[in-house]
Amino acid sequence: MRKQEFFGMARDEAVALLAAAPVVRLAGVGERGQPVLRSLHAVVIDGWLYFHAAPVGEKSEAVGREAVIAADEAIATIPSHVFDPERACPATTYYLSAQAHGTLHAVDEPALKARVLQVLMEKHQPEGGYAPITADDPRYRGAVKGIAIVGMPLTQVDGKAKLGQNRGPDDLGKVLRFLWARGEPGDPRAVDLVRAANPDVPTPEFLSAPAGARLQCALGPADLPAAVELLAGEYWNVDVPRDRIAVGQSRSSAWVGARDEAGRLIATGRALGDGARWAYLLDIAVASSWRGRGLGKALVRLLLDHPQVRGCRHVGLRTRDAQSFYRGFGFRDGVESKSAEMVLQR
Ligand SMILES: CC(C)(COP(=O)(O)OP(=O)(O)OC[C@H]1O[C@@H](n2cnc3c(N)ncnc32)[C@H](O)[C@@H]1OP(=O)(O)O)[C@@H](O)C(=O)NCCC(=O)NCCS
Structure with a gap:
């Protein structure tokens, strides 16, 4: 097995990571061939990832071209001394990341544009406090028409869950004990994720x-x-x-x-x-x-x-x-x- 294959993430999990990320990053190419990198609010609906943009600008320029949209989440830093008392080399970070590759498409249909905006609202303002967005509501008709909505089909999605899968059970036992003992805010969750990604690791004493x-x-x-x-x-x-x-x-x-x-x-x-x-x-x-x-x-x-x-x-x-x-x-x-x-x- 190549080392990279240790860390593969199931497609569904990669899509879920993109869908749940508060912010995703878009890497595309603008009209003059210039690289474009943007942070976006995005939602996933029926196998597509959507975001909104101003009708004029670099995000809209990237429409019709190949792009990559990525999300990631740092899980825990693992210091070198967990594995080796002297050498710095084993220091690492555990993380989740997902990438979607594809062509960006402009969405023109008002009903779909309104739906994307509504799902964005539900994600980022879950408490409500606004009238639901529909394309024919006079309060929203102009805004829905004026905003650009861009979508990418989630056909080519891959992800990586780097959670110690390249380590043997003894080393992973050390990682789990270290994370629990360090106890920084994300460390208890990191313990659960490392165990889930490495089901053959013996249960440490504290669990x-x-x-x-x-x-x-x-x-x-x-x-x-x-x-x-x-x-x-x-x-x-x-x-x-x-x-x-x-x-x-x-x-x-x-x-x-x-x-x-x-x-x-x-x-x-x-x-x-x-x-x-x-x-x-x-x-x-x-x-x-x-x-x-x-x-x-x-x-x-x-x-x-x-x-x-x-x-x-x-x-x-x-x-x-x-x-x-x-x-x-x-x-x-x-x-x-x-x-x-x-x-x-x-
Ligand atoms: C209380 C509760 C959490 C215990 O969980 P459990 O898995 O049944 O407990 P365990 O099997 O680990 O029992 C551990 C020991 O506590 C004793 N014990 C369990 N429940 C007890 C209870 N309600 N009162 C007194 N002793 C109890 C067991 O007999 C056992 O004693 P042992 O070690 O001498 O054999 C569980 O019974 C429960 O969910 N009860 C309903 C909710 C509740 O009352 N929660 C506590 C609110 S403060």
Whole structure:
């Protein structure tokens, strides 16, 4: 296998990266043959990537010619000393990147132009607060006519996920332990991505879990529906609307979980923590069919070891009936203190 082939990304993933990127970059050629490089807001609709442009200008000049549109995401820097105490050579960066090659086409049909603009709005202003864009709405008719919309068919798309696939299991074990110990903001997610890209790497000690379950260091937006499903019926959430449960999950400083072998979310737990002094554990739940097998214990161990929690001297939580579960981690009932706890209920 050539080294490059280690890092190939599935076409769907490459398209998803282009579609999700807040900004993509266009490299094309202008009318005088000059190179054109632009940052764009783009959307993907029905196998095409679209962006808008002024009717006159270098972006529009590139229409009718070959171009490349790219997006990338830095995942983690991996310092040389992870692999070698002396030589700088192994220093690297893990990243995702995707490129689409093709000819740029002008879109003339007003209905499609309006649809592209509407999808751009949904991507960049998801909260709404505007009338939906349609080509025959008098508020938009002129704007839709006046703006240039450019599309590229996503027929030639490739991507690269450089996540350590060229390294053996021992080195990858070092990478995973290093990322977890370093604990910079993107590092828990990097642990999950490196493991997913290298499924044969043995589970490191800090991620050990009961057979059939796989701990996750950083759940994300795609996990929200399943996490809300696990949490919505629990006693402390009975009065909490589902959308507020979701917001709480996604804005936590730590959000860990576990999946079964089919990839379904079977446990979730989160914490608010400053990484140094105070942390609070919240919304810890294991799917009922998985309870009593040690998964809750593995999940809470991971949460207490999370970079935003592990250095905290005070870790709090509230529970109605799981005191003995948490005592196993060293939690004690109500700590004696010179000052009293106060609560503002809203
Ligand atoms: C509490 C919960 C997270 C524990 O997860 P779990 O996977 O069932 O727990 P484990 O199998 O890892 O159990 C670890 C130990 O805690 C004990 N334990 C589990 N649930 C307990 C509970 N609710 N109360 C007291 N002890 C409990 C187990 O008996 C086990 O003891 P052992 O190590 O001596 O055998 C899970 O039962 C759950 O999701 N419950 C509903 C939601 C909930 O109450 N969450 C906690 C809110 S603060």
